[in-house]
Amino acid sequence: MKSNEVLIQVENLCKSFGKLEVLKNISEHINEREVVSIIGPSGSGKSTFLRCLNLLEKPTNGKVIFEGVNIADKNVNIDKHRQKIGMVFQHFNVFPHLTVMENITLTPILEKKVPKEEAEKQALSLLSRVGLEDKRDVYPNKLSGGQKQRLAIVRALAMEPKVILFDEPTSALDPEMVKEVLEVIKDLALSGMTIVIVTHEMGFAKEVSDRVLFMDGGIIQEQGTPDYIFNSAQNPRTIEFLSKVL
């Protein structure tokens, strides 16, 4: 599944909010077709790290190299690059004033100049992939949390991204809806999509990831295969964290 093509290269990434240092000089890479889970206690900087990958947070220092371009550079047209980096949020952030169909097709039509019929055709096939084809004309307030999140995933997929960033995609869901969303993400992983996911679902991280990063105190404390992290971690912080959540 893994290839050795680096898709995102992070070099000396630092991020501070005022005096608070959230990310401390992180260097890391994400390979193409790789599924990377980021785990760690709250406040460890894992969401901030993820949000730096598509520049929703501007790094205080360091480089984020995506497809060979340092997108943290001020002179880069970030919109163009973001089109290839999908993101799914904890609180779904679907557009409430647009129908399910419009949520999906808006950006492809506006920014990629995809003809409307083609965009809708693609949207329908994506919707049927996540079991929402009968919801095409409803507004998001008629959807359950799990359905909203599946819509958000489809909306990201419609841009045909190279990688999708998931920021705690199941943390705001009712327990009975967690599974349906995880299933969709798992399917994506199996289809070869590059995925970076911040999650508290340890079972999921163990099952689906190629690599698990454990973050604490603004640095990546330890990383490795799921088997290594969950069964033979060396760092005492990793061990302590896992003992609390497993």
Place this chain on the structure above:
Amino acid sequence: MLQSIINLWSKYGYVYVDGLIGTLWLAALTVFVATVLGTIIAIMKLSKIKILELITSLYIGMLRGTPILLQLYFFWLLLPKIVPFKLSDTACIVVALIVNASAYVAEVIRAGIQAVDKGQSEAAKSLGLSNWNMMRKIILPQAIKNILPALGNEYISMVKQTSLASVFFVQELMTSYKTVQSATFLAIPSLVIVGIIYLVVTSILSKALSIFERRLNNEE
């Protein structure tokens, strides 16, 4: 009392009608221009450009921090001195009303835009929507729902505020009151008539606003 109100109305009704026309005209012009101006100011204030932010904050702060009557006097005295052509009292007052109202409108619009959940702009950005398309397709359509009801209330209070123009004898309802009062020395009946007219106008506007708001909510 009732008798003198009726007498006054039958004899001077046209003065009040003229006043009402003046008030509506003043209010409509103020509302229209102030909305355009206020929108521009709000967008300037929300732009991330420091100097624009500073200027607009100062503008809004001064206009909201001083009495409107002071502003009317200020423009009434200042404008004729600085413009090269002759300016009527009415024109000075209209400008002052517009400038004052634009500050309030700008704040309503700014607040409406900022009240849109931050997740919406993050989602739009993460998809790669340009700032312009994000504003046009995601933020403004949602902000409108926050803005319109508040703006409607601003409009209603603008109708009432035009009464201050009577200080400068601009033709409007309160000036009609003064005209009739000085001709007849019947102050209270004249005030009651003018008050009823204001009440009718603002009630109609309030009713229209609430119908409009209900429609807005039903659409969701």
